[in-house]
Amino acid sequence: LLLSGGPAAVTLKAVGERMGVGHANLIHHFGSAAGLQGALMDRMVRDLADWIEAGLGAGRDDVEPDRLMTAVFDAFGQGGASQMAAWLALAREQARAESFAQVVRDLADRLAAMAPEDPRAAERAKALVVTAAYMAFAEGLIGDILTPMLGAPDGLGRDLALKLTATLLAEP
Template sequence: MSIKIADKPRRRRRSPEEARREALASARDLLLSGGPNAVTLAAVAGEIGVTHANLIHHFGSAAGLQSALMGSMVADLNDALDAAVARLRTDEGAPLELINAVFDAFSTGGAGRLAAWIALSGDLSHLEPVREAVQNLVVAIQEKIGLGGDRSDEIIGSAVLFIALSAFGEALIGDPLREMLGQSDDASRRVVASLLPAFLTMHPRS
C-alpha cells in the first residue's frame, strides 16, 4: 500500500504586489481557521510556496505580516460597511439586509476574529480606519427611517452598537451557544431583527 504525500505548493516567480497579496490571503485563511497563533511566517511561506526569507523581505517580521493583515481586513470591513450604507440608501434597502450585511462581515468576512485579535493585542489604533464607515452607517439609518430630533444620533448609535456587538458575539461563540440551546443557524439574526425596532423607538435618558 503506497502512501500519498501531499504536494507542496510549487515555487514560481511573482511580482512584489502579487506575492504580498497571496501572503495576506493565506494569512487571512490561517486566522479564520486557526486563530491568531496560526498566523506565522513559516505557515504562510509553506502555504504559498515561498521562502521564509522572502516573506521577511516583504513584511519585515511576523509582527509586520500580522499588522498588514489587520490593515487589509479592516479595509475589507470598511468596504462591507460602505456597501451596507449604499444598499440602505436604495428603495430596496431594509433593516434585515443591514443586519445580514453586518453579521456576514463579522462571520464569513472575518471581522469578528479580527476585532478580537486587535482587542487582545492592546493596540486599538488598528480600528481607527473603521470610524468613518461606522459614522456613515449611523447617518444612513437616520436618513432611511427619517428619525430627527436632538437625540437621534444617540438612538441610532444604540441600534448600531446592538447590531455590531451581537454580530461580534455570534461570530466568536454563536455556533456552540446555538447548539446548546437548540437554536437554528439564523437565530441570532432573527433576535436582533425582532428587537431592533425597540432601539429605534427608545427614549434616551436626559
C-alpha cells in the first residue's frame, strides 16, 4: 500500500481489506492508525538493514562498490526505503528515524572496519554512505519521473554514484 499509494494509503480500512481482517482486529493489535503505521515503519527499517546486509554479503572483508550501490539502490527503490525515509521525515517520526539512523551508522561502521589500516576509513565510509543514501533516495523517489524527462538512461543515478564512489576510494 505504501509503495503504490504513499503514506496516505496506509489506513486501518485499507490494510484490513488487503489482509482480510476487520478494523477492530487491527485496533486490537496496533491501537490506532498511527500504531499500525509505526509498526510498518519499524518493519521497513529492519527490512532495509537486512536487504543491505544481504547485498554486501556476510563475512566479507572488502567492499565492492558495485555490490554496495546495487544493494543500496535496490533497497531504496524496490525495497521501498525511499518512501519510508520520506515518510519518516515528513511525519517527524523521530523515534523511528533513530532506528533508520542506526542502520546507516552500522553500515558506515562496517565499511570503515573493512579498511583498518586506512586512517581516513571512518571519513571515507561516511562519504560512501552519504553518497549511496542521497542518490538512492532521490532515484527511488523521483528517478522514474526525472529520467524520462531528461531522456537519460535507466540506472544513471546508480552509475553516477559508482563513479563518485570510485573517486572517493581513490583519494589518498
